[in-house]
Every structure is written in structure tokens, then in C-alpha cells.
Amino acid sequence: MKNGKQNQPHMTTEAKDDRKKTNQISINQSERRGSNKVWDFFCSVKLAVVIILVLVVACILGTVILQGRTLDEYTAKYGYTLATFFRITELNNVFYSYWFAFLLVLLCANLICCTIKRWRNTFMQTGFILTHLSLVLILVGGVVKFQLGVKGGVNVYEGKSVNYFLTQLINRQGKLDYVKKDLPFSIALDDFILEKNEPKFQLVSYIKNKDRQKILEVKVGQRQRVPGSGYKVTIKDYIPDAELKQEPVNTSDTPDNPAIFVKLLGSDKVTAEGWLLAHDRNYYEDKKQNLRVEYIWLSSQEELEKTVSSIETAHPKISVMISEQGLSQDYPMELNKTFKLEGTNYSIRMLQYVLNYGDRRPLAEQPTDNPSVQVEINGPDGSETRWVFEKFPDWDKMHPAKYKNLKITCSGIASGHMARNTIRLFQSPEGKQVMVSIKDNHITSAIPWELEKKYTIADLNHQIMVSNYFPSFDFKKEVIKKSDEVGMPAIFVEVEGPSGKVDDWLFSNQQYATWYTDNNLALVYESTGDSIKHFTSKLRIEENGQTVAEKTIRVNDPLTYKGYVIYQSSYDPEAGSFSGLQVVKDPGIPIVYAGFGALCFGVVFIFYIKPFLRKKSNKEVEE
Amino acid sequence: MSLINLTLIAYIVASVAYIAREVWMSVAIKWISLGVFILAFCFNLTWLIARSIKAGHPPFSNLYESLVFYACCTALVYIIFEFIYNFRVIGALASVLAMLILLYATLQDSSIRPIMPALKSNWMLAHVITYMLGYGAFGISFITSCIFLAVKPFAKNKKSNEVKKGNEISLINFDKLSYKLVAFGFPFLTLGIVTGAVWAKKAWGDYWSWDPKETWSLITWLAYLAYLHTPLIFPKMNISKSKSSVILAFWLLISFGIVNFTFIGLNYLPSAADSEHIYGSQ
Numbered sequence: 048m049k050n051g052k053q054n055q056p057h058m059t060t061e062a063k064d065d066r067k068k069t070n071q072i073s074i075n076q077s078e079r080r081g082s083n084k085v086w087d088f089f090c091s092v093k094l095a096v097v098i099i100l101v102l103v104v105a106c107i108l109g110t111v112i113l114q115g116r117t118l119d120e121y122t123a124k125y126g127y128t129l130a131t132f133f134r135i136t137e138l139n140n141v142f143y144s145y146w147f148a149f150l151l152v153l154l155c156a157n158l159i160c161c162t163i164k165r166w167r168n169t170f171m172q173t174g175f176i177l178t179h180l181s182l183v184l185i186l187v188g189g190v191v192k193f194q195l196g197v198k199g200g201v202n203v204y205e206g207k208s209v210n211y212f213l214t215q216l217i218n219r220q221g222k223l224d225y226v227k228k229d230l231p232f233s234i235a236l237d238d239f240i241l242e243k244n245e246p247k248f249q250l251v252s253y254i255k256n257k258d259r260q261k262i263l264e265v266k267v268g269q270r271q272r273v274p275g276s277g278y279k280v281t282i283k284d285y286i287p288d289a290e291l292k293q294e295p296v297n298t299s300d301t302p303d304n305p306a307i308f309v310k311l312l313g314s315d316k317v318t319a320e321g322w323l324l325a326h327d328r329n330y331y332e333d334k335k336q337n338l339r340v341e342y343i344w345l346s347s348q349e350e351l352e353k354t355v356s357s358i359e360t361a362h363p364k365i366s367v368m369i370s371e372q373g374l375s376q377d378y379p380m381e382l383n384k385t386f387k388l389e390g391t392n393y394s395i396r397m398l399q400y401v402l403n404y405g406d407r408r409p410l411a412e413q414p415t416d417n418p419s420v421q422v423e424i425n426g427p428d429g430s431e432t433r434w435v436f437e438k439f440p441d442w443d444k445m446h447p448a449k450y451k452n453l454k455i456t457c458s459g460i461a462s463g464h465m466a467r468n469t470i471r472l473f474q475s476p477e478g479k480q481v482m483v484s485i486k487d488n489h490i491t492s493a494i495p496w497e498l499e500k501k502y503t504i505a506d507l508n509h510q511i512m513v514s515n516y517f518p519s520f521d522f523k524k525e526v527i528k529k530s531d532e533v534g535m536p537a538i539f540v541e542v543e544g545p546s547g548k549v550d551d552w553l554f555s556n557q558q559y560a561t562w563y564t565d566n567n568l569a570l571v572y573e574s575t576g577d578s579i580k581h582f583t584s585k586l587r588i589e590e591n592g593q594t595v596a597e598k599t600i601r602v603n604d605p606l607t608y609k610g611y612v613i614y615q616s617s618y619d620p621e622a623g624s625f626s627g628l629q630v631v632k633d634p635g636i637p638i639v640y641a642g643f644g645a646l647c648f649g650v651v652f653i654f655y656i657k658p659f660l661r662k663k664s665n666k667e668v669e670e
Numbered sequence: 671m672s673l674i675n676l677t678l679i680a681y682i683v684a685s686v687a688y689i690a691r692e693v694w695m696s697v698a699i700k701w702i703s704l705g706v707f708i709l710a711f712c713f714n715l716t717w718l719i720a721r722s723i724k725a726g727h728p729p730f731s732n733l734y735e736s737l738v739f740y741a742c743c744t745a746l747v748y749i750i751f752e753f754i755y756n757f758r759v760i761g762a763l764a765s766v767l768a769m770l771i772l773l774y775a776t777l778q779d780s781s782i783r784p785i786m787p788a789l790k791s792n793w794m795l796a797h798v799i800t801y802m803l804g805y806g807a808f809g810i811s812f813i814t815s816c817i818f819l820a821v822k823p824f825a826k827n828k829k830s831n832e833v834k835k836g837n838e839i840s841l842i843n844f845d846k847l848s849y850k851l852v853a854f855g856f857p858f859l860t861l862g863i864v865t866g867a868v869w870a871k872k873a874w875g876d877y878w879s880w881d882p883k884e885t886w887s888l889i890t891w892l893a894y895l896a897y898l899h900t901p902l903i904f905p906k907m908n909i910s911k912s913k914s915s916v917i918l919a920f921w922l923l924i925s926f927g928i929v930n931f932t933f934i935g936l937n938y939l940p941s942a943a944d945s946e947h948i949y950g951s952q
Contacts, residue, residue, distance in 0.1 A: 093907075096896055106888055111940065198876060247783075579786065602787035602873055616874070629874070650860045654856060658853075
């Protein structure tokens with residue numbers, strides 16, 4: 048391999064002369080050894096280069112082919128033939144295979160022979176000798192580790208101790224196996240501490256038409272452009288621990304968003320109260336009492352009078368639309384009846400309905416939060432089953448379906464599913480107010496209602512009162528600072544875009560993104576997630592019932608006792624109750640580290656110190 | 671404008687200046703081009719310092735930061751070599767290389783995240799710095815090899831007319847320059863592997879566990895080791911000097927490909943899921 052004077056391929060004339068000399072020397076040496084061909088073979092640089100290249104190929108194979116898996120995994124991934132081939136050629140375990148070991152032994156022999164052949168006691172050769180012998184040391188250290196070393200893991204629970212660990216291996220049958228190894232001492236875990244980082248928050252922007260997500264800086268007062276777009280974002284305020292207070296207010300006397308404040312009273316004590324919004328959440332349900340209160344706003348007095356006398360405002364039904372055929376058809380909700388769609392090859396059948404999708408309770412106990420129907424569609428391409436949601440009519444548009452051309456919606460399920468007792472509070476713009484009580488699908492009374500007046504609900508020992516009416520209901524948002532510590536931070540953001548300036552508070556606990564008015568820019572202010580700062584285990588080593596060593600270990604700082612090194616490697620991710628320790632014993636370490644040291648010094652010598660010394664001596668010669 | 675964009679622009683300006691220098695060969699442009707390049711390097715370095723102050727940890731905890739650091743190291747190695755040897759065209763390509771690395775960095779997630787416990791080690795500092803200086807040298811040697819291979823076919827007959835202008839190395843001798851760059855980078859690569867192994871021992875209990883990243887760093891090391899040894903066997907194999915220099919130049923191109931695969935390409939390996947330190951899994 049490299050000779051002290053030969054490591055530069057492009058030589059100055061002086062170096063060339065040197066080389067002639069060294070060649071002569073080596074020729075003399077080999078003559079002395081009786082031109083032994085085997086010796087020459089093991090000394091040659093050619094062999095070294097060949098071994099290096101074969102090692103490169105072996106290493107590449109060792110990462111391209113999965114290593115050290117069970118036989119089943121290989122068969123599943125590569126097929127039986129290839130899996131068997133890998134097993135026979137040991138390509139499933141390249142780095143621990145016999146042929147790889149052979150390569151390394153050959154390399155070692157090559158290194159040693161080469162070093163001996165070119166050994167001359169000159170200072171300039173230090174680097175050459177150190178680098179080549181260091182590799183031998185590292186390889187020998189590796190063999191010691193392989194033969195005498197052990198590596199395994201064990202989980203210890205807080206307050207408990209262990210005197211063994213487990214090593215993992217793939218056995219002859221190609222299955223994963225654990226082997227229990229006894230320790231000559233026991234490890235007690237006195238305490239396990241998991242330290243988390245302070246939560247961090249970031250402002251993420253998303254531009255829909257470019258599908259681009261970028262993190263913006265959170266710096267109050269700084270106006271920044273969202274990268275790759277024309278939007279400008281300015282953070283106007285920041286509160287480290289904010290709380291949103293929403294106060295209901297009435298913004299005008301025109302009934303844009305009518306709402307009433309309803310109180311339910313049981314023996315003069317308020318049992319429930321809240322706002323009912325005509326155009327939003329317009330009912331209250333009490334499953335225990337089997338009571339439902341509805342607030343129904345009607346556009347005129349005439350309509351009110353018409354509606355008051357009928358019990359059902361809406362029949363549960365589903366609507367099917369095929370837009371390209373201009374077809375739209377309503378079907379009453381009747382379970383397990385097949386309806387044929389007129390003029391098409393389709394037929395539909397309603398399988399079941401629920402009041403709150405995903406709720407496992409019986410129908411009667413479910414709140415009407417997310418009513419939905421399961422529909423089976425039969426068409427030219429077979430059958431498709433899908434859920435149709437009353438509150439999310441566009442659900443099927445956004446999700447994969449076989450018959451995407453069929454749009455199905457449903458309505459009236461929530462209101463159609465009546466409680467035993469229903470109170471309906473009707474109101475119209477003219478000021479007409481009627482309260483209708485329904486029991487078991489029969490109207491029991493219909494009386495005008497007034498504000499601040501209590502009405503008794505028959506049979507239920509309860510009273511109902513409407514205490515306030517806002518024709519145009521709105522929330523006045525107020526953000527208040529709870530403390531100076533980072534708790535639930537919020538930022539006040541102003542966005543400038545094609546449709547002008549818009550500002551809003553973004554809370555770090557908000558579940559949904561805040562969209563700019565053009566529905567193209569979304570902003571989310573969120574926590575970057577829990578992250579672990581440190582995890583430490585307070586360990587105690589016991590021998591014959593006596594404590595012989597103690598240390599709090601953490602990642603990068605293990606405990607060493609009697610040749611065993613105990614590392615912090617993992618922890619119980621759920622309860623944090625156990626600590627995962629790695630136990631390693633490697634008597635080859637001193638040899639390997641000596642090799643590392645020699646290698647580092649050797650390469651620095653060859654490529655930095657030697658050229659420097661040579662330059663210096665050349666200069667001296669010139670002078 | 672953000673500092674990173676400023677750095678990018680400075681690198682672009684530097685490469686234009688280097689091309690201008692090649693056309694007019696004036697001393698003024700020579701100093702201007704070098705000056706702009708150093709300015710770009712300073713911007714790059716300032717960004718790294720600002721980032722580590724802001725993040726509270728060394729600026730190579732994720733792929734984004736590492737790439738910016740990589741660009742900075744490439745620029746540094748170039749500057750060192752420009753001062754030692756009176757370079758020509760390389761500057762243009764070196765700044766383009768630094769710029770490309772930065773550009774690739776800007777495609778990555780740039781958010782500052784807390785570093786995981788295993789990365790909190792002084793060995794990591796030594797490991798990354800030595801590695802990146804090595805990579806930087808290999809990057810420049812890639813450029814010199816490219817230029818060498820491009821110039822080689824046209825320079826066959828002129829060999830005898832080679833004139834050395836002062837300290838300046840003529841293009842046809844770029845194979846020697848490549849060798850010097852590898853000789854500069856190889857010790858750093860070796861130190862990088864060794865410090866990495868010691869760090870792994872401290873953090874994971876084993877200095878070498880044939881993790882894909884480890885294996886590929888060994889492949890990189892072996893590739894350059896082969897480059898350093900093959901010149902010794904060519905004469906014995908009756909391969910002419912001219913042919914061997916071409917083979918070696920090609921070998922450097924491949925080796926630099928291996929460097930970059932080791933650095934950023936490992937996610938494509940089937941064994942990537944097993945790796946303890948592939949970017950992205952952090």
C-alpha cells in the first residue's frame with residue numbers, strides 16, 4: 048500500500064528518484080525472500096485495491112438487501128427462491144457472514160505483509176505505519192467484540208431491580224429469538240425522570256392553489272410576505288397565555304340571526320339554560336327527561352300559523368341527484384326497502400340510520416349531533432355502500448366513492464326523531480310568538496309566549512322560560528391575558544391579500560385552520576408537539592445485597608461497572624413507568640480506540656505533517 | 671430580504687464575476703470575484719451563527735441546517751485553495767455548487783425544533799464539522815475533475831507547450847489539483863468517521879453497528895481510499911499516465927455521488943427504517 052515516499056501519484060522529479068530507490072529496495076527484499084509468490088501476492092497494492100472494491104460492493108449489498116430479518120420476512124418480501132438464495136449466500140447477514148469475515152482476514156494479512164515489506168525506520172514513515180497497523184488493531188478489536196462481547200437490553204420498572212438482560216438473535220430456523228443472560232450483579236432503578244422541553248409554537252401558512260406549506264416567523268410588528276405568494280402577514284399582538292371570552296351581543300333590531308335565551312327550571316331552580324339560534328343550533332335535548340326544546344323562526348305570520356298546527360315539520364327523507372341526467376328524486380325514509388331510480392339503472396336501499404354517527408349507544412340515547420343514513424346503491428358496476436350525513440351534504444363529493452355521479456343527501460332525521468315531550472317555540476318577524484307542546488306525537492297545547500314568563504311543562508314538573516331575545520345575535524370576542532407564563536398562547540394576525548385586510552386572533556389550541564376570505568390562504572398557530580429534553584435513570588448496582596455503585600444515567604452518559612456499560616436507551620412511551628436500558632460488554636474497546644487514535648494521527652501525519660516537513664527540508668536544501 | 675436569500679444571491683454574483691474574470695483576465699476582476707465569494711461565505715457563516723444563537727444548539731440538528739453548513743464548508747475549502755493555488759474557472763463552479771446546496775436546503779423544512787437527547791454531545795460537534803470540511807473538499811475535487819475531463823480531449827497535443835504562469839495551475843493539470851483536494855479532505859473524513867464512532871459508543875453503546883448510515887460512510891471512505899491507492903498500481907498494470915488520470919477523474923465523480931447519497935439519499939434504501947440517524951426520522 049502507500050509507501051512513505053509513494054503516496055503522491057503525481058511526483059516531482061525528486062520524488063521520482065526516491066521511488067526508483069524504494070523500488071530497488073523492495074526488489075532486493077523480495078530477492079532475499081527467494082521471490083516468494085505468495086508473499087508478493089499478500090504484499091501487493093493490487094490486492095488491497097481489489098479488497099477495497101469488493102468491500103464496497105459487499106457494503107452496498109448489505110444496505111440494499113434487508114439485514115438480519117426472520118426467514119418469514121424475507122420470503123414475504125423477496126419470494127421463496129430469492130430468500131433461499133440470500134440465506135445460502137448469507138446476503139441476509141452480510142456483515143456477519145463467513146465470506147465477509149474472510150475478506151477482512153485477507154485485508155488484515157495484506158495490511159500486515161505490506162507494512163512489514165515497506166518498513167523502514169524513518170520518521171517520515173510514521174504515518175504510513177500508523178494508518179496501516181491501526182486498521183489491523185480496529186479489526187482485531189472487532190473480533191474481540193464479536194467473540195467476547197455481549198449486547199442486549201432490559202426494561203426496569205421504577206423501584207424494582209433486575210439481574211439479567213436479553214439479547215436478540217436470529218436462530219438457525221431464521222426466527223427471532225431472545226436469550227437471557229445473567230449479570231454478575233443486579234441493577235436497581237430508584238427513580239426515572241422524563242423531562243420535556245418547554246412547548247414551542249409555530250405559525251404555519253398554507254397556500255391551497257400551490258399546495259405549499261411554509262412556517263412564518265412569529266415576531267410582533269413585523270410585516271412578512273408568505274413565501275411564493277402575494278399575501279402579507281403582520282402579527283400585531285401576542286399573548287403567552289390567552290383565553291377567549293365570548294359575550295353574546297345583539298348587533299341590530301333586524302332579525303338577521305334571531306336567538307332566544309331559554310331557561311329550564313325545576314322547583315324554581317335553573318336546571319339548564321342557554322341560547323338557541325334559529326339558524327344554527329336551534330334545539331336543546333335532555334335525554335334523561337326525554338325532552339326536546341326547539342326554537343323555530345318562520346319568515347311570516349301566515350307561515351307560522353300554518354306550521355303551528357302540524358306536528359312534523361319535516362319528514363325524514365333522502366334525496367338522490369344525478370346532475371348530468373337532470374334527475375332529482377326524494378324518497379321517504381323506509382329502511383330495507385329498495386327504491387328504483389326512474390329512468391336509470393340504479394336502485395337504492397336504506398340500511399340503517401343513526402342520530403350521532405359513530406356513537407355506540409342505542410338510538411334512543413344518542414344526541415342528534417350528527418344524524419346520518421347508511422345507503423346501499425346498486426348500479427351497473429355492482430353495489431356501493433355509503434354513509435350520508437344530514438349536516439355535511441357535500442361529504443360524498445370530497446371522499447372516494449364508486450358512483451361519484453350520484454349525489455345523495457338526507458334531511459329531517461334529527462327533527463323527525465322526536466322525543467316523548469317536545470316544546471316548540473315559534474316566532475315570526477311580526478312578533479307573533481307561539482309555544483306548542485307535543486307529547487307522544489300529539490299536540491297538547493298551543494299558547495302565545497312572552498319574555499320572562501314561566502310556563503309549566505305538563506307531566507315533567509319543570510318550567511320553561513324565555514328570558515331574552517336577540518334579533519341579531521352575535522358574539523363579541525374578547526381575548527384576555529391569563530398570565531405571563533407560556534400557557535395557551537394566541538396571536539393577533541392581520542392578513543393583506545387580494546380582498547383587502549382581515550384580522551383575527553389565532554389560538555394555539557384551535558383545531559381548525561383560519562382561512563383568509565378568498566379561501567386560498569390558511570393559517571394555523573400550533574404547538575410543535577411534545578418533545579423530550581432528557582430522560583434519566585437513577586441506577587444503583589447491588590452485589591451480594593450491598594450497593595457497590597450508583598449513578599444517574601442519561602443518553603450520552605452511561606454507567607460502567609465490571610466491564611459492563613449500562614446505557615439509557617428508551618422508556619415506556621405510555622406511562623413512563625419503566626426505563627429501557629442497554630447493557631453492553633466489549634473487552635475489545637481499548638484495542639479499537641487505540642486503533643482509532645493511531646488512524647487519526649496517521650492520516651493527519653501523511654497528509655498534513657509530512658508534506659509540511661518535506662517542503663521545509665526542500666527549502667533548506669535550496670538555501 | 672432574509673439572510674439566506676442574500677447568501678444565495680451573493681453566490682450567484684460571485685459565479686458571474688468568476689466567469690467575467692475568465693473572459694477578461696484582469697487583476698481587478700480577480701479580486702472582485704474573490705471578494706464577492708468571500709462576502710457570500712461570510713453571509714453564509716453569519717446565518718449559521720445567528721441560527722445557533724436563536725435555536726440554542728449547533729446549526730446542524732436537521733437536514734436544513736446541515737445543508738446550509740455543507741454549503742458554507744464547501745465555500746471555505748474553496749477559499750483556502752484559492753489562496754494556496756492561483757485558481758481559474760473553479761470559482762464559478764464552486765459558487766454554483768454552494769448555491770445549489772443552499773437552494774436544496776430551502777426546499778427543506780426550516781423550522782427550529784428541539785434537538786433529541788442523543789444529539790447533545792460534543793462528539794457530535796467534532797463529528798459534523800470534520801465531516802462537512804471533508805465533504806466540502808470532495809465537492810471542489812468533483813468540480814476540478816469535471817473541468818479536467820472537459821478539457822482533456824482538446825489538450826492532447828498541447829502537452830509539450832504547457833507553460834506555467836507563476837503559481838497558476840493550468841487546466842490540464844487539474845488531476846493533480848483533484849488529488850490535493852482529496853488529500854486535504856480525506857483526513858477530515860477519517861476524523862469524522864472516528865469521532866462518529868466514539869459518539870455512537872457513548873450514545874448507543876456501540877461504536878459500529880452496521881447501521882445504513884454507518885455502512886455508507888464506510889463506503890465513502892473506502893471509495894476515496896481506493897482513489898488514493900490506485901495510482902500506485904497503474905504503472906504495474908501498464909496503463910498509461912494519460913489513461914489513468916481519466917480513470918481517476920471518473921472515479922472522483924462517482925465518489926462524490928456516493929458522498930451525496932450518504933448525506934441525503936439514504937431515505938431511498940429499504941433498510942432506511944432501521945437506521946438510527948437518517949434525516950427526517952428525527
